[in-house]
Structures are given as structure tokens and as C-alpha cells.
Amino acid sequence: xxxxxxxxxxxxxxxxxxxxxxxxxxxxxxxxxxxxxxxxxxxxxxxxxxxxxxxxxxxxxxxxxxxxxxxxxxxxxxxxxxxxxxxxxxxxxxxxxxxxxxxxxxxxxxxxxxxxxxxxxxxxxxxxxxxxxxxxxxxxxxxxxxxxxxxxxxxxxxxxxxxxxxxxxxxxxxxxxxxxxxxxxxxxxxxxxxxxxxxxxxxxxxxxxxxxxxxxxxxxxxxxxxxxxxxxxxxxxxxxxxxxxxxxxxxxxxxxxxxxxxxxxxxxxxxxxxxxxxxxxxxxxxxxxxxx
Numbered sequence: 001x002x003x004x005x006x007x008x009x010x011x012x013x014x015x016x017x018x019x020x021x022x023x024x025x026x027x028x029x030x031x032x033x034x035x036x037x038x039x040x041x042x043x044x045x046x047x048x049x050x051x052x053x054x055x056x057x058x059x060x061x062x063x064x065x066x067x068x069x070x071x072x073x074x075x076x077x078x079x080x081x082x083x084x085x086x087x088x089x090x091x092x093x094x095x096x097x098x099x100x101x102x103x104x105x106x107x108x109x110x111x112x113x114x115x116x117x118x119x120x121x122x123x124x125x126x127x128x129x130x131x132x133x134x135x136x137x138x139x140x141x142x143x144x145x146x147x148x149x150x151x152x153x154x155x156x157x158x159x160x161x162x163x164x165x166x167x168x169x170x171x172x173x174x175x176x177x178x179x180x181x182x183x184x185x186x187x188x189x190x191x192x193x194x195x196x197x198x199x200x201x202x203x204x205x206x207x208x209x210x211x212x213x214x215x216x217x218x219x220x221x222x223x224x225x226x227x228x229x230x231x232x233x234x235x236x237x238x239x240x241x242x243x244x245x246x247x248x249x250x251x252x253x254x255x256x257x258x259x260x261x262x263x264x265x266x267x268x269x270x271x272x273x274x275x276x277x278x279x280x281x282x283x284x285x286x287x288x289x290x291x292x
Contacts, residue, residue, distance in 0.1 A: 001055060001185060005255025007048060007242045012258040014045030020269045022276065041210055046118060047172045047228070047235045049258075053122060054176035057129040065130055072126045076259065080119040083263045087115055090267070111162030116266055119259075121166045125173060132177070144174065153222050161224040168228035172235060185243070199240035206234025 001007075021039045025032035062068045081102050088098045100106040104120035111117065132140065148170045155163055179185060188195040213227045220226050247255075254261075 001052075001243055003243050003245055003247045003251075004052060004056075006245045006247050006251045007052060007239060008255040008258045009251050010238075010242055011045040011048040011052075012254070012261050014042040014048075015262060016265050016269070018042035018045065020265060020273050022273060037211060037214055040214055041207075041231070041234070044231050044235050044238065047169060047231065048239060049118070049122070050125065050169045050173050051176035051179075051235060051239060053125050054129055054173045055180040057126070058133060058177045058180035062130045062133075068130065069127060072123065076119060076126075077123055079259065079263065080116055083267055084115060087267055107166070108163065112165040113162065116263060117165070118262065121169075124166075129173075129177065136181075141174075144170075152224070156222045156224040164225040164228070168225050171229055172232055175232065175236070185240075188240070195240065195244075199237055199244075201237075202233045203237030203241060206231065206237050210234055 017039055021042075023032065023035055023039065025035045060068075084098060084101045087093060087101075088095075093101075097106070100109065101115050104123070106114035107117050107120045114120075132144070148167070151167055152164065155161060155167065188198060210227070210231050213230050218227075245251075
């Protein structure tokens, strides 16, 4: 992957849009429909990060598993603990909530409702992918897919769908891993026509499919939150196109602070957005139909 920092920068921006974008367009207008859809579909920023993580892990040479996990803990999870402690003081958490958060238990109890849920989730990927890589073969892949499908069905049946925000990212994680292992990007790059036609087909098809799912509100009774799967073509199309944007110093810097940007916007973003909403409400009160 040539321009990973560019992809990370845009993915981080998507996540910020998903969490903090304020809908200002008038209700029941075409602009409002487009604006709300863009905010909705920006959740793929997380999927892109999962893809990149699996892709990079497959390429990495891990000679010492424990040392690798230790380095990931220092680089990523230690920052998560620090921000969790800040949230403990700023948001008046009790100690039990802090303990559940930093141990990752809150991820399993609340899914996406847990504080900075993505960080414990990505640490699980760092724990498992090196082991998967060690025993990787066709049988391992089939067992993983079957286990994934059974897990989704069971979670759906027993109404534990809050976990599907992570579990339903397993397919894109596997795709990222095998994109690297099978050198799919390198093969596509050997033919520019094939590369760009594949990128545009995936992007357009992914957008249309995601928009259809978004508008129709389709649900599958025993396969909750399956829209994460239907967004996969869009995710891959976006990654392919972004990888053709040349990096520069700005992208390199922004791409290197995506984790910190995610933590800061989750810690302070909602309160800032709430204050901004109050200002907008006070200034735009006479405008009927304003969606905010």
C-alpha cells in the first residue's frame, strides 16, 4: 500500500463526520437526504482502519509475539488508559466504570456504547491476527468463517446485537489480511485500466447498495446489523481510490495522529457540538423544519 497515511487521514475525517456532523439542511429536501446519508455512511471510516490494520499485520514480521503485544500496548493502549482516566474526572465516572473501560470489559457489555470502543477492539485484532497468521491455511479460514456466522446468528437470536459493531467487522478484517497475503493491490496496479475500473465499479456499486439499505431499512431477523457487510464494496472502492492520492507532509502528519484525533473528538467533541447546537438553535429559531 503506497499511501497509507492518506487513507488514514480521510478515514479519521469520516469518523469525525459520523460522530460530530451537525445536520443543518431543511427537512424533506434533497440536500437533507444527501447530507444525512453522507453522515450515515461515514461509519466506514472504522472499517477502513480495520482493513488497514489487518493488511499491515500480514505484512509485518513478528519474531517475538509477546514483545509485539507489549509494543502495541505502549503505543496504543496506554494512550487509551490515559484518556479513560481523563474521562473519569471530566465526566464524573465511578471507579467501576473506569475499571470496566480500561480492561475492555465495557466493550463486551455495551459494544459501540463503550468509551473509545475501537481501541480495545483493535487490540483484540493485534492479539489474534499474528496467531491466525501462524496457523493460516484453508481449513483455518473455513473454521473462522463458520465461527463468525454462528456467532452473528447466536448474538442476534439472544439479542446481544450491541457486539455486532465489532463482530460484523470480521469479514473486512479478513479481506484486509488476504488482500495483503495474495498481493491483490500489486496485481491491480500492474494494469491501470483494471485498477481504476475496479475501483469505480466497487465505489459506485457500494454507494448504490449502501444507499438502498439505508433507505429501505432492511433487517434480517437472525443476522443483525448486516449493513456492515453490504458496505464492504464501498470500503474497498474508497481504499483503492485513496491509495492513488500522493502523500505529502500534511497527510503524513495527519495520518500519524489519527488515534489521538479519535480520542480527543470522543472526549471533547460531543460537548463542543452541544454548545454549537445551542448557538445555532438560538440564531435559527424562526426557521421551521431545521434539522439539528
